[in-house]
Amino acid sequence: MNDLISTAKEIEKVVLVAVRTPQASENEVNEYLDELAFLAETAGAKPVCRFVQSLPMPDKRFFVGRGKLEEIVAYVKIHEDVNAVIFDDELTPSQLKNLEEALRRRILDRTNLILDIFAKRARTAHAKTQVELAQYQYLLPRLTRMWTHLERQRGGIGMRGPGEKEIETDRRIIRDKIAKLKADLQKIDRQKSTQRKNRGKLVRVALVGYTNVGKSTIMNALTKSNVFAENKLFATLDTTVRKVVIGNLPFLLADTVGFIRKLPHHLVESFKSTLDEVREADILLHVVDISHPGFEKQIEVVNQTLHEIDEREKPVIMVFNKIDAFTYVQKEEDDLTPVTRENYSLDDLKNTWMAKNGRSIFISAKEKNNFEEFRKILYQEVVKIHVTRFPFNDFLYPIIDAE
Structure with missing residues (x-):
């Protein structure tokens, strides 16, 4: 199939459109549009304008109301160099048809855009x-x-x-x-399943998380391999499995495709064998970009997706990555306004629920900050499972390596 965003040298200009329903706050909608813009840039396009409309629910005919549609029509008529209009939800076939007739531009929805990026990756x-x-x-x-x-x-x-x-x-x-x-x-899938069975009883650890949180960078740091890592969405599509040894303790580490809000269900179905690495893992490393303003929402998206593909309880280590990029706004002493998420320091976050579950660590995979402590926590979790499978070999793995 041809790419849905042109691969021509000239960067395409696109307009972004979203509907804000009563369930979403203004900040959330802005975050969603920031993500849509990042998706568009990853696909090779340049967002030049945004339109947001508050509605109880998207319009059945045009997704947005007629008044907002007229605004968008007027904009693309003036700016003839706009190539496409991208909507932050999956559009119905009739909405796509109606919007193309009204706007006379290529119409893409969020699903369309993600599929295009996957095709390129x-x-x-x-x-x-x-x-x-x-x-x-x-x-x-x-x-x-x-x-x-x-x-x-x-x-x-x-x-x-x-x-x-x-x-x-x-x-x-x-x-x-x-x-x-x-x-x-x-x-x-049958071939992949056979490969997984041939790995024996070694403990399996899977890196999971939102897209672009640094999973591949962590994979490279732990395994000294060269898995492709880039500051773009969905840099990694294929699951990579490597053998890791910490303190003479061997285990398998898998890097999986990143999750995202409104991940198209067609992709979830198609990537079943990739997600099998998550299902069959003994331990999950849930990687979080602590520098992202919406990281708590991203945690929810990942947890929901994990529940959908595997309901079994298993150990999860929360790995809060990118502490080197974390920033916050420090309040003045005489500022009486309520404390918000933007005012939390890294120390404040470490004292919240995130650091109280016994299985969490704050690191920078890029700068290797706190990485040895991360390796020790991972070792401790792996050895708990390993000694149940190889009870006569645990003398090979001295506890001193985990202290």
């Missing part, structure tokens, strides 16, 4: 197959709008019934592709 045959399946599943109900003509030359005896429309042919082609991709993924 996919490196291995496994990841490419997963992304392609999710793309076709997204495309199928939208064919009435996207006149694909996927294979105009397709023909031959038995290939088209009498009177069959081209749109129906396209649907059939896509269904065939989806069936083939699912079969390919089942074969890959």
